[in-house]
Amino acid sequence: MAHALTIAFDILSLTSILVLLVLGMGVIVSMMGVFNLAHGELVLLGATTTWVITTAGAPAWVGILAAPLVVAVIGIFLERLVIRHFYAKPIIGLLGTWGLGIAIREAVRGILGGVSHSVAAPIAGTVTFAGASISSWRIVVVVITLATLAGCTAFLRLSRFGLQVRATLENPMLSRASGIAVSRIYTLTFGFGAALAGLAGAMLVPLFSLYADLGITFLVRSFLAVMAGGMGTFEAPIGGAIVIGASSAGVPFLISPLLADVLVFLAAITIVRFRPQGIFGGTS
Amino acid sequence: MNALSRRDLLKASLLTAGSVGAGSLLSACGAGGDPASSSKPIRVGMLTDITGAIGFYGKAASNTAKLWIERQNAAGGLLGRQLQLVLEDSASDPSVGASKAKKMVQQNNVDVVVGGISSAMREAIKGQLIGRGGKLYFYPQLYEGGECEKYLYCTGPVPPQQVDPLIAYLAQQGGSRYYLPGADYVWPHQVNKQVAKAVAANGGTVTGEEYFPLDNTDYSKAVSDIMSNGTDVIFTTIVPPGAWNFFQQLSDRGYQKQGGKVVCVWVDETAFSAVQPQYIQGLISCLDYFKGVSDPFSEKLYKEYAAKFGSSGSLSASGTAGVWRALGLWGDAVARSKSLDRDEVAEALNTSKLDQALGGPTAMAPGENHCVMNLYVGEVQGKEMKVIETLSSVEPAQGCDL
Numbered sequence: 302m303a304h305a306l307t308i309a310f311d312i313l314s315l316t317s318i319l320v321l322l323v324l325g326m327g328v329i330v331s332m333m334g335v336f337n338l339a340h341g342e343l344v345l346l347g348a349t350t351t352w353v354i355t356t357a358g359a360p361a362w363v364g365i366l367a368a369p370l371v372v373a374v375i376g377i378f379l380e381r382l383v384i385r386h387f388y389a390k391p392i393i394g395l396l397g398t399w400g401l402g403i404a405i406r407e408a409v410r411g412i413l414g415g416v417s418h419s420v421a422a423p424i425a426g427t428v429t430f431a432g433a434s435i436s437s438w439r440i441v442v443v444v445i446t447l448a449t450l451a452g453c454t455a456f457l458r459l460s461r462f463g464l465q466v467r468a469t470l471e472n473p474m475l476s477r478a479s480g481i482a483v484s485r486i487y488t489l490t491f492g493f494g495a496a497l498a499g500l501a502g503a504m505l506v507p508l509f510s511l512y513a514d515l516g517i518t519f520l521v522r523s524f525l526a527v528m529a530g531g532m533g534t535f536e537a538p539i540g541g542a543i544v545i546g547a548s549s550a551g552v553p554f555l556i557s558p559l560l561a562d563v564l565v566f567l568a569a570i571t572i573v574r575f576r577p578q579g580i581f582g583g584t585s
Numbered sequence: 586m587n588a589l590s591r592r593d594l595l596k597a598s599l600l601t602a603g604s605v606g607a608g609s610l611l612s613a614c615g616a617g618g619d620p621a622s623s624s625k626p627i628r629v630g631m632l633t634d635i636t637g638a639i640g641f642y643g644k645a646a647s648n649t650a651k652l653w654i655e656r657q658n659a660a661g662g663l664l665g666r667q668l669q670l671v672l673e674d675s676a677s678d679p680s681v682g683a684s685k686a687k688k689m690v691q692q693n694n695v696d697v698v699v700g701g702i703s704s705a706m707r708e709a710i711k712g713q714l715i716g717r718g719g720k721l722y723f724y725p726q727l728y729e730g731g732e733c734e735k736y737l738y739c740t741g742p743v744p745p746q747q748v749d750p751l752i753a754y755l756a757q758q759g760g761s762r763y764y765l766p767g768a769d770y771v772w773p774h775q776v777n778k779q780v781a782k783a784v785a786a787n788g789g790t791v792t793g794e795e796y797f798p799l800d801n802t803d804y805s806k807a808v809s810d811i812m813s814n815g816t817d818v819i820f821t822t823i824v825p826p827g828a829w830n831f832f833q834q835l836s837d838r839g840y841q842k843q844g845g846k847v848v849c850v851w852v853d854e855t856a857f858s859a860v861q862p863q864y865i866q867g868l869i870s871c872l873d874y875f876k877g878v879s880d881p882f883s884e885k886l887y888k889e890y891a892a893k894f895g896s897s898g899s900l901s902a903s904g905t906a907g908v909w910r911a912l913g914l915w916g917d918a919v920a921r922s923k924s925l926d927r928d929e930v931a932e933a934l935n936t937s938k939l940d941q942a943l944g945g946p947t948a949m950a951p952g953e954n955h956c957v958m959n960l961y962v963g964e965v966q967g968k969e970m971k972v973i974e975t976l977s978s979v980e981p982a983q984g985c986d987l
Contacts, residue, residue: 304813307838311805415641417825417859425863427837436837509802510829510859514638518800518826553806558797559769 303432312550314439317446319546320539321504322523323530324449325497327538330527332470332490335387335394339379339402340523341516342409343495347372347502349409352420352511361423361507368503369496376495380488388487402516410513422507442504449500450539457535466490470533522549529569531579540581545569626669627662627925629654629912630695630720632685632710634702637677641855642702645902646725647672648894649943650699652886653912655893663919671695677702679709686710690718696925699723699911702904704771711737721927721934723915725907727851727872729775730955733985736931738954740914741907742873744779745982746960747850751871752783754962754974760818760846761789766807766831769796773822776850780820792816797823804831808838811845820848829860836864852963854901854970868965874906874944875963877972882941901970906944910956913939914949946978955981 326340337343347368354364383401387394422438429435457463469476469486477483502515509515522545530541545565552561572580631650634643647670654668662668671693675682682701689695690713698714698721701707707724714722715736723738730743752760763784767773773796781791792814795807804823808831811819819840823831828849835847852870876887886909890900899905918933919925938948945959962974 304809307812308805308809311803311809315803315805410638410640415637415639415644416855417829419829419858419860421861425861427839434837434839436833439837508830508833510826512826512859514826518802550803550805554809558795558801558806562798562801 306431306433307435308554310433310435310439312547314436314443315550316543316546317443318505318508319519319522319526319549320542321442321446321449321501322498322519323526323538323542324453325494325501326523327527327530327532327535327542328453328497329491329494331532331534331538332466332494333388333487334391334532335384336391336398336524337384337494338395338399338520338524339405340398340494340498341518341520342402342405343372343376343498343516344502344505344519345406345409345513345516346375347499348420348506348511348515349412349502350499351503351506352418355420356418361421364420365423365500365503369499372499372502373492373496376498377488377492379495380491384491385484385487406513406516413511413513415513417510417512419510420506438507442508445500445504449497453497453535462489525566525569529572529579531582533578533582537579537581541579544580624666626667627664627919628669628671628693628695630671630673630689630693630698630700632673632675632682632689632698632700634677634706635672635674639677639702641899642902642904643674643677645899646700646702646904646908648890648899649905649908650912652890652893653909656889657912657916663916664923664925673700675700675706675710679703679705682706683709683713686713686718690714690720695720697721697723697915697930699725699908699915702726704728707732719927721915721930723911725911726904727907729772730981730983731775733954733983733987735954735987736927738911738914738934738949739981740910740956741904742958742960742979743955743981743983744776746958746979747871748776748779749783749982750960750976750979751848751850751869751962752780752787752789754976755818755846755848755869756787756789758846762792762814762816763789763818763820764792764807764811764814764816765794765820765822766804767794767796767822768799768801768824768827770799773824776822777820789818797827799824799827801827802830804834807831808834808840811835811840812838816845818846818848822849822851824851825859829864832860832864832868841867851903852965852970853903855899855903856965857968862965862968865965866967870963870965870970871960871976872903872906872963873958873960874901875961875970875972876901877963877970878944878961879972880945883943883945886943900943906942906958909943910939910947910958913942914947914956945975948978950981950983952987953981953983953985954987955983955985957981 329337350368350371351364355361387397424437426437427434465481469483473483526542526545527538531537549565633646654670658667673685675685701724714720721736725740727741732739765777848869850871854876914937917937918930922929922933935951940946947956947958950957957978960976960979961972963970964973
């Protein structure tokens with residue numbers, strides 16, 4: 302019983318991690334049509350911010366709260382400077398954001414001195430529940446992911462800014478004609494996506510330690526989740542993250558982890574082949 | 586007009602080629618000829634990853650080389666000549682390494698090369714250095730073993746050294762059921778082969794052997810197996826960055842609290858910055874050097890290193906003792922053969938030994954091109970790697986016949 306419970310929690314926890322990572326990426330790709338391959342590096346910047354602030358002696362919570370804000374500011378700056386030139390050229394955008402990612406990654410590697418650094422979780426230790434020992438911080442990650450998910454949905458559905466974002470996504474021309482400052486909306490949406498990436502980085506760094514390749518470790522899987530889930534809505538990439546996250550966490554319990562890795566990729570490619578709009582995407 | 590200028594060009598380039606040729610001929614004479622008459626420094630090449638993913642280890646290695654050369658020069662150099670370090674950065678990228686190896690032999694005109702960190706890098710540069718380059722090449726890292734090649738010397742520990750005496754020690758301490766999780770590349774596979782043999786020889790059993798992709802970050806499956814199959818020793822060859830999370834997951838599940846042991850033979854003091862110490866308490870490693878090694882010479886070197894390069898403790902990064910052995914044994918062979926000729930030095934190297942070196946005394950195992958060395962069993966206690974057992978003069982047992 303305790304054994305089954307820990308396995309179930311492990312799958313839940315890993316799925317939440319992927320959802321948290323895909324949230325920001327999904328917002329940017331769905332709302333703006335830009336596949337941001339530097340997204341992993343925005344996650345890395347969130348993790349780095351947390352490390353810098355906690356190393357300076359501030360409590361870990363401060364670092365975790367500061368990370369989304371700092372990365373949002375960096376994101377807005379990058380959108381103004383670089384990303385906006387890619388809107389009309391998606392292929393160049395892929396290359397450009399990949400290049401941007403390399404630049405950020407190597408800069409961070411320089412700051413870190415090429416070694417891993419650990420960041421203590423604000424809540425360490427474990428909780429014993431029905432005989433199963435579960436990491437407290439992983440529980441926090443699951444809770445924060447659910448809260449962020451709910452917050453984002455409410456924000457996009459209910460707020461005025463959310464309405465403008467959705468309108469701009471549907472029809473930029475008409476939105477502009479209706480008096481929405483489309484270019485400002487793009488900048489803020491990118492900043493919002495970057496903030497989510499920063500939050501993901503801050504939440505993950507106590508689990509995985511900080512190293513320069515932290516971002517790309519998760520990039521391929523996040524990318525796959527977005528492809529499998531589908532683009533164009535806020536929900537579709539999240540659905541993809543749940544499917545990919547749960548299967549890549551669960552399948553290793555059934556077959557060799559080496560084979561599981563390949564199998565999840567194969568399944569995702571098959572999905573994209575037969576349903577190019579993704580599992581949860583509408584007709585595109 | 587056109588033909589004339591082409592001829593001019595040809596003449597000019599021939600002249601340049603001639604002078605370059607003469608230059609290298611001259612320096613070749615300097616290197617191979619009567620050493621006492623030459624006052625030019627002996628050029629010691631180091632080709633390592635100063636930048637890129639494993640740049641930290643390359644810096645530690647090159648710092649160690651600087652320290653060795655400084656001490657050697659203060660003691661009068663070699664063959665009456667001073668030593669000069671020629672450093673090239675292979676940037677953690679084997680293709681960069683291959684072209685830097687070419688530069689090392691063609692332009693830098695070094696007398697010996699030490700370097701390479703990953704096995705992929707060693708494979709990329711060794712042909713260039715010992716084949717076409719005609720150099721002696723020293724590879725200073727711990728690795729999977731199996732290199733038996735003339736002029737290639739491996740001065741780091743190999744699986745028989747890190748595994749056999751350690752498993753015997755663990756069996757003495759009561760370890761009997763071993764689980765072997767590893768990253769899916771050559772080193773973990775070779776180490777686990779050695780572990781399986783040693784465990785069987787000591788009357789233990791292997792409860793499982795599982796490999797994970799190199800970039801894997803989640804080990805729920807391994808932890809879950811370990812907790813349900815009565816494992817009392819985990820011999821892990823999972824590597825960073827995934828390893829940090831593996832230790833954390835194990836500790837969260839309460840494995841160590843139950844009295845389970847974790848063994849990981851690449852962990853050194855640098856781990857303390859990469860993972861919260863509470864997750865690795867009691868972890869056991871087995872390496873050729875730790876900061877806590879108590880022989881007076883190693884302690885003295887640690888102080889000198891810290892004074893010169895700061896007390897970041899990078900001397901205890903894996904590979905530094907291998908660099909020290911490489912340079913020390915080579916220096917000893919050059920001094921005894923009174924020559925820099927490759928074959929004469931190689932002949933002398935076969936019987937080289939050092940009474941004092943970083944990590945304790947060492948000797949070249951004759952015909953093996955690998956080193957006999959001390960290994961130390963370290964245990965994480967607090968934020969320190971405590972040496973709990975010294976395994977003296979362990980043979981590399983590679984079965985080479987060179």
